[in-house]
Amino acid sequence: MSFRCCATNTLVFEVGMQPGQFYESLAIDKSPLDALRFNPYYLPLDGLRQGRPRVRGETYFDLASNDYLGLASDKRIHEAMTEAIREYGASMCGTPIATGYAPILAELERQLARFTGLEAAVVFPSCYQANVALFGCIATRQDVIFVDHYAHASLGQGIRAAGCKVKPFLHNDLQHLQRQLEAAAGFRQIFVVTESVFSTEGSIAPLGEIVELCGRYNAIPVVDDSHGIGVLGKSGRGILEEKAIANYPGIYTASLGKALGNAGGVIAGNNLLVDALRYACPGLIYSTALPPSCAAGALCALEIIRNEFARLGPTMWDNHRCLLDSLRRRGLDLRSGPAPIAAIHGGSAENTLVLAREFFNHRILATPFVPPSVPDGKGTLRLIIGAKLDDSGMKELMRALDGLSLPGFTPQHPVSPTDGGAPAGKLPEPDALSGAPRTTRRGGTARATYLFIANPSARDGRARKKLDQLRLELGHRRVKFDLALCEGLEHARTLSEEANRSGCDVVVGVGGDGTINRVLNGFFDANGQRLSSARMGAIHVGTSPDFCRSYGVPLDVPAAVEALLAGVTRQIRVGKVVWETSPERPHGSASRTAFFGCCANIGLGASLARLANGGIRKYAGDFVGTFACLLRVLLQYRPQTMTLEMDGRPQKLDKLYNIAVGKTHYIASGIKVRHELQEQDDRLYVMCLRDLSWSRLGHVLWTLYRGKPIASGRCLSMAYAKHIRLDAASARPEVEFDGDPAGWCPCRIETAPDSLDLIVGQPS
Amino acid sequence: MKLEEKVIAIIQSNTEEKESITIGSDLRKGLRLDSFGTLMVINALEDTFEIELEEADFARVNTVGDVVSLLRDKYACV
Numbered sequence: 001m002s003f004r005c006c007a008t009n010t011l012v013f014e015v016g017m018q019p020g021q022f023y024e025s026l027a028i029d030k031s032p033l034d035a036l037r038f039n040p041y042y043l044p045l046d047g048l049r050q051g052r053p054r055v056r057g058e059t060y061f062d063l064a065s066n067d068y069l070g071l072a073s074d075k076r077i078h079e080a081m082t083e084a085i086r087e088y089g090a091s092m093c094g095t096p097i098a099t100g101y102a103p104i105l106a107e108l109e110r111q112l113a114r115f116t117g118l119e120a121a122v123v124f125p126s127c128y129q130a131n132v133a134l135f136g137c138i139a140t141r142q143d144v145i146f147v148d149h150y151a152h153a154s155l156g157q158g159i160r161a162a163g164c165k166v167k168p169f170l171h172n173d174l175q176h177l178q179r180q181l182e183a184a185a186g187f188r189q190i191f192v193v194t195e196s197v198f199s200t201e202g203s204i205a206p207l208g209e210i211v212e213l214c215g216r217y218n219a220i221p222v223v224d225d226s227h228g229i230g231v232l233g234k235s236g237r238g239i240l241e242e243k244a245i246a247n248y249p250g251i252y253t254a255s256l257g258k259a260l261g262n263a264g265g266v267i268a269g270n271n272l273l274v275d276a277l278r279y280a281c282p283g284l285i286y287s288t289a290l291p292p293s294c295a296a297g298a299l300c301a302l303e304i305i306r307n308e309f310a311r312l313g314p315t316m317w318d319n320h321r322c323l324l325d326s327l328r329r330r331g332l333d334l335r336s337g338p339a340p341i342a343a344i345h346g347g348s349a350e351n352t353l354v355l356a357r358e359f360f361n362h363r364i365l366a367t368p369f370v371p372p373s374v375p376d377g378k379g380t381l382r383l384i385i386g387a388k389l390d391d392s393g394m395k396e397l398m399r400a401l402d403g404l405s406l407p408g409f410t411p412q413h414p415v416s417p418t419d420g421g422a423p424a425g426k427l428p429e430p431d432a433l434s435g436a437p438r439t440t441r442r443g444g445t446a447r448a449t450y451l452f453i454a455n456p457s458a459r460d461g462r463a464r465k466k467l468d469q470l471r472l473e474l475g476h477r478r479v480k481f482d483l484a485l486c487e488g489l490e491h492a493r494t495l496s497e498e499a500n501r502s503g504c505d506v507v508v509g510v511g512g513d514g515t516i517n518r519v520l521n522g523f524f525d526a527n528g529q530r531l532s533s534a535r536m537g538a539i540h541v542g543t544s545p546d547f548c549r550s551y552g553v554p555l556d557v558p559a560a561v562e563a564l565l566a567g568v569t570r571q572i573r574v575g576k577v578v579w580e581t582s583p584e585r586p587h588g589s590a591s592r593t594a595f596f597g598c599c600a601n602i603g604l605g606a607s608l609a610r611l612a613n614g615g616i617r618k619y620a621g622d623f624v625g626t627f628a629c630l631l632r633v634l635l636q637y638r639p640q641t642m643t644l645e646m647d648g649r650p651q652k653l654d655k656l657y658n659i660a661v662g663k664t665h666y667i668a669s670g671i672k673v674r675h676e677l678q679e680q681d682d683r684l685y686v687m688c689l690r691d692l693s694w695s696r697l698g699h700v701l702w703t704l705y706r707g708k709p710i711a712s713g714r715c716l717s718m719a720y721a722k723h724i725r726l727d728a729a730s731a732r733p734e735v736e737f738d739g740d741p742a743g744w745c746p747c748r749i750e751t752a753p754d755s756l757d758l759i760v761g762q763p764s
Numbered sequence: 765m766k767l768e769e770k771v772i773a774i775i776q777s778n779t780e781e782k783e784s785i786t787i788g789s790d791l792r793k794g795l796r797l798d799s800f801g802t803l804m805v806i807n808a809l810e811d812t813f814e815i816e817l818e819e820a821d822f823a824r825v826n827t828v829g830d831v832v833s834l835l836r837d838k839y840a841c842v
Contacts, residue, residue, distance in 0.1 A: 149780065149800050156800065167807050168800040171780055183811065375796035 032350055038357040040368055048073055051388060053365065061397050063323075063383040064365040066199075068231050068340065069305070069312045070388035071261030077300045084296035091291045096123075097278070100289025108295040111302050112266050115237055116229070118252055120274035124283070125290050127226050127255035127265030128154040133283020134222075134253065134267060135162035135191075137276065142188035146180055148172065148205065150198050152224055153373075159193065171198070174209050174527050181217040190219035196239035197227035200369050200380050202341030204232070206527050206753040208243040208682070212723070214250065221250030230259025230301070231316070231340065234680055236309035243753060244682035256294070259386075260301040264290045316340055316387040322394060323385045324533060326401045328449065328503055335380065338530045338754055342383040352379030355406070359383075362400045450481040450537075451499045453492050453519050455511035458542035463511060466541035466557055470510065473561040489518045489740070496522020500531040506759065507534050508564065512542020517596060517738035520574065520756065526593050528576045528752030535757040537564045544739050547597050550664035552761045563761035571755035575600060575662060575684060575737070579747040583732040595752055596737035599662030599673075602726050603689075604637040606734030606741040608668075613740070623670045634697070639690065642728045642745070646686060646721035655691040661724055661749045665707065668739065672707030675718065682751040683720045691715055724749040767842055770812070771832050778808045787829045813841045 017025075033039045046054040051073040053062050071077055084104060094100035105123055112121040124130035131154035139145060139162040147159055150171045159166055165187065170176040177192065184190055192214050194205045207223055214221045225238045233241030236259070240248050251273060256264035267277060277284060305312070320340040327334055333345040346352030349370035356368040359381070367382045374380055389397060456464050467483075474481055486492040492509070496519040499507045509519030516538045523530055539560045540548040547553075551572065554560045575596045601609075611629040639655045660667060661684050667673050675685040687710065689700065696715045703710060710718040726733070727746035735747050765773075772785050779785075781795050791797045797805065806817050813835065821838065825831050835841035 147800070149804065151800075166803060168804045170778070170804070176778075372798065375798045375801070376793055377796055 032353070036350075036353055036357060038353065038360065040353070040356050040360065040366075043365075055365075058363060060360075061364045061393075061400060062388065063342075063359075063385055064367045066227065066255075066258035066384060067261055067388060068259040068316060068384065068386040069236075069261065069309075070386060071230075071259070071301050071304060073388075074261065074301075074304065076304065077261060077297045080300035081293040081297040084293040088292035090293070092289050094289065095285055095287060096289040097285040102289075102292040102295065104292050104295045104299065105289060108299050109266075111299060113268055115302055115306075116225075116252060116254075116268050117237070117240055117246075118248065118268040119270045121266050121268035122274050122277050122284065123256075123290055123295065124265040124267065125287055126257070126263065127224070127253055129283055129287065130253050130265035130267050131155050131224060132158040132161065133281050134251070134277070135159050135164075136283070137281040138251075138273075139164045139191065140188060143191065144184055144187040144189075145191045145193055146177060146184075146219070147193040148195065148198075150200070150203075151193060151195055152199070152226070155193055155195070155222075155224055172203060172205060172527065172529060174206060174213065177210070178213055181213060181219065184217070190214075190217060191222055192219050193222040194224075195227070196223055196225040196232065196242075197339040197341070198337070199227045199341065200374060200382060201335050201337050201343040202339035202533075203337035204228075204242075204339055204529070204754065205239070206529055207239055208245055208753050209527065211245055211248065211250065221248075222253070223250065224253045226253070226255035226258055226265075227339065227341070229254040230305055230309075234313075236305045236313060244680065256298045256301075259305075260298050262297040262301060263294045264298060312387045316385075319385045319387060319389060319394060321533075322398070323383060323401075325505060326398055327383075328505065330401065330404060330406060332406065334503055336533055338533055340384065340386070342385070344381040344383070346379035346381050347377060349379050352381055355381045358404055358406060362403050364397070364400055449503075449505045450479065450508060451495075451504045451506070452481055452483045452508045452510050452539070453495045453499070453515070454483060454485055455489070455492060455515040455542065456485050458511035458515055463541040467510065469557045470539060470541070470561065473558050477561070477565060479565065486515070486518075489514050493518035493521045496520075497531065498522075500534050503532065504534055506537055506564070508537035508539060510539045510541055512540070513544040513547050513598065513739040515542060516540075516547045517740070520597050521595050523756055524574075524595050524752060524754065528593075528595065528754060530754040530756075533757070535567075535569055535759055537759045539564070544668070546599075546664070546666040546668060547738065549666045550598055551758055553759075554761045559761070564759055567759055568761075569757050570679070570760050572597070572758050573663060573680060573682060573751050574756050575749055576752040577735065577737055577742075577747060577749045579735040579743040580732070580745065581743050583744045592743065594737065594742065596662070597756075598664045598738050599660055599667035600735065600737035600747075600749055601658055601660050601668075602642075602735050602745060602747065603640070603656060603658035603733050604633050605658050605660065605668075606736035607637060608633045609736045609739055610741050626668065626670065634692070639692070640728050640731055640733055642726055642733060644686070644688070645723075645725040646719060647723050650725075653688060653690060657689045657692055659689075659726060660687040661685070663751075671704045673704070674707050674709045675720075677720065680755075683722050684724065684749065684751060686719045686721055686724055688717045688719075689715070690717075722750060767836060768829075768832050771809070771828060771835065774808045774812055775805055775828060775831075778804045785828060787827070787832070789828045790826055791828070791831070792826070809835070813839065815839045815841065 043055060049059050052059050088102050092100040092102055109121045109123055135158040141163050143164040144167060145159050145164055146167050146169055148171055149168045167180055169180055192210055194210060197204055211221050223239060229238040230236050232238055252268040254266050256262045317340060323342050327342060335343045335345045346355045352368045352370055356366055359366045369380045454467055484495050486495055492515050496507050500523055507519060509516035523536060525531055538548055538553050540555050545555050548555055554563055577600050578591050578593045581592055608629055611633060612626045637657060639657050641654045642656050644651055644653055663677055663684055665672055673687060677685060691714055700716055710716055712718050725748050732744040734744055735742050768787055776785050779795055779801060789795055806822055810817055821834055825834055
């Protein structure tokens with residue numbers, strides 16, 4: 001089944017068609033809906049009762065609308081809209097260029113520009129209209145537009161209508177995009193178009209990297225932030241805040257009809273662009289302006305988000321996690337990305353509609369996506385919980401979800417091999433979970449699935465005792481869990497990746513910094529995007545505790561388990577490093593990508609890590625052993641000349657011993673770095689150690705081991721950058737991160753585009 | 765490399781579907797190519813073989829084998 005209009009879906013045509021035949025050719029085949037006796041489309045909603053919609057007199061849970069923050073039913077917005085109607089009437093009945101430009105519309109445009117951090121903004125009657133109108137105004141036949149394969153229909157419509165060359169790229173695939181950009185030649189202008197949040201499944205675009213690529217190839221980025229504005233970023237300002245993109249050089253569009261709880265669309269960017277649209281965009285200047293009441297409502301929504309996102313944002317995320325937990329327990333096949341959107345894979349259109357009907361029968365409104373909105377066989381049921389429901393509403397929803405009858409829907413994929421807890425490949429049965437602790441702070445009956453990935457050889461095998469302690473602690477608390485023993489660090493990464501892909505809620509690294517780093521790496525793809533919405537935990541049973549110290553995770557096992565089950569979660573930014581696997585190969589021939597939670601070192605750090613990991617700490621302890629190794633390495637290490645490039649500015653540094661790049665305070669066995677970075681900062685610190693002499697060594701060690709402020713000087717210096725590149729002309733310096741040597745320069749380091757949800761011991 | 769292998773490699777690197785592609789794979793039902801997915805494959809074929817494909821031609825093909833035949837018969841690709 002597919003809701004395609006026959007007239008546009010046939011290759012057979014007749015000359016001289018009769019009007020009757022023409023209208024017949026438009027017929028939509030709705031027989032599958034009739035057979036199901038269920039049509040979720042154009043469902044008449046009778047209005048709200050206590051913020052919830054009613055259908056034929058019954059009250060439903062609204063998990064279908066895009067009202068992420070519940071602002072559509074906020075009385076303050078209703079009052080602002082009513083006041084605007086009194087002031088301006090129902091509509092200005094004119095186009096904005098003529099008589100439709102009310103002062104309140106101008107104020108909304110100013111506030112939207114301020115909110116998004118862009119120079120200027122212009123408001124359209126809808127974002128669909130804005131997207132369709134935009135490209136016809138800015139692109140010509142001499143241009144090329146690269147567009148993400150899964151971009152919204154409105155972007156596709158606008159791009160196709162512009163008449164320029166259209167080149168889709170694979171969804172969120174930076175390498176595919178870069179290959180195409182490299183090959184693009186002979187065009188007047190290049191545009192790269194994407195969405196911030198892809199609303200069918202909730203994936204998020206790597207916009208920071210896309211903007212960087214655009215800069216490299218003189219392309220203009222265009223992003224539709226409809227599902228990001230009011231949702232992403234620490235204060236809800238959308239994708240540009242989420243990805244910490246300052247001075248965005250491109251075009252920004254967004255809907256005012258989703259998290260802003262209203263109607264309308266916006267295009268924002270620089271003054272020249274916005275002015276051009278105001279005077280030359282037919283989709284704007286020939287269309288009746290957005291009613292002043294909607295402008296007033298959107299203005300009020302912006303004010304509420306500014307003042308209350310600190311409360312609304314966490315509620316939205318808590319509710320979302322609670323919903324995901326419940327859906328997973330039902331064995332549904334979730335394909336959700338990191339945005340607060342739950343996407344259930346329904347397969348065929350018929351199956352997806354049957355799934356939607358089951359939710360509907362339990363008073364839950366959800367959105368079924370069937371072809372042509374999605375490819376054949378990729379039907380999806382989408383649920384957006386947002387911040388609409390309070391604690392009692394969430395409990396009621398959980399009860400409704402528990403009542404779903406879902407035979408025949410795809411079960412969860414198995415998780416990794418285990419030696420404890422629940423049997424391998426099985427999620428805990430709902431009735432086996434009684435007494436298990438809550439991991440979400442709301443919602444009553446939600447439970448999480450835990451996979452502990454432990455390295456029994458951590459701390460030279462002495463971790464085994466602590467693993468027994470961990471099992472005991474989990475048993476006391478009646479936690480159902482899976483425990484996978486890894487056979488080496490890379491195996492830990494593989495297990496973590498499998499757990500992420502199979503829908504596990506919480507993946508816990510159990511070991512030292514090395515094991516925890518590999519578990520962290522299993523959360524990301526090569527671009528630095530999250531594979532799932534799972535959270536990560538850490539239990540320290542190994543030698544180096546720098547990761548746990550840095551993020552406030554308790555170091556003793558009972559306290560760490562307590563913190564894990566309390567579930568306080570922080571979004572942390574991790575580093576992404578690309579390096580060479582061999583010192584012999586030509587530059588760029590065999591690069592690898594990985595992620596680090598603490599710090600990467602280029603230079604003597606790798607030699608130090610190798611020596612310290614050699615066993616001395618087994619006898620001397622972490623601090624003394626590493627300190628002894630440091631003194632020995634300093635004696636033997638030959639400083640090098642390296643090229644350090646920070647945010648595109650290269651500099652040659654001679655007599656260089658080490659460059660440390662990271663985000664955390666603790667970087668190695670007792671060494672502490674005092675820096676100015678905030679948690680969501682997408683910059684990294686770059687600490688250089690060079691031209692070292694015995695007379696200066698005492699001061700350097702005192703500064704680093706005491707965590708003193710670093711006053712940049714010849715010997716020890718501190719700088720901050722988003723993008724760091726390192727190379728050396730002669731010998732190839734080694735690269736190390738989170739305590740293990742990895743490979744060789746040249747290397748590139750930056751913050752990964754997606755944050756990691758880490759369960760920590762104390763609130764941020 | 766044979767034309768069949770070239771076409772399979774091009775389609776493989778221009779689709780999100782990770783299933784193995786054979787000469788008999790159905791472009792829409794098997795590989796689930798939608799309009800942008802189809803356009804991505806057409807662009808890649810055009811760039812590789814330095815031809816200009818007509819979308820109407822491509823609308824008539826169903827399988828990878830049909831694409832190979834189209835390229836061979838109408839566009840003289842080898």
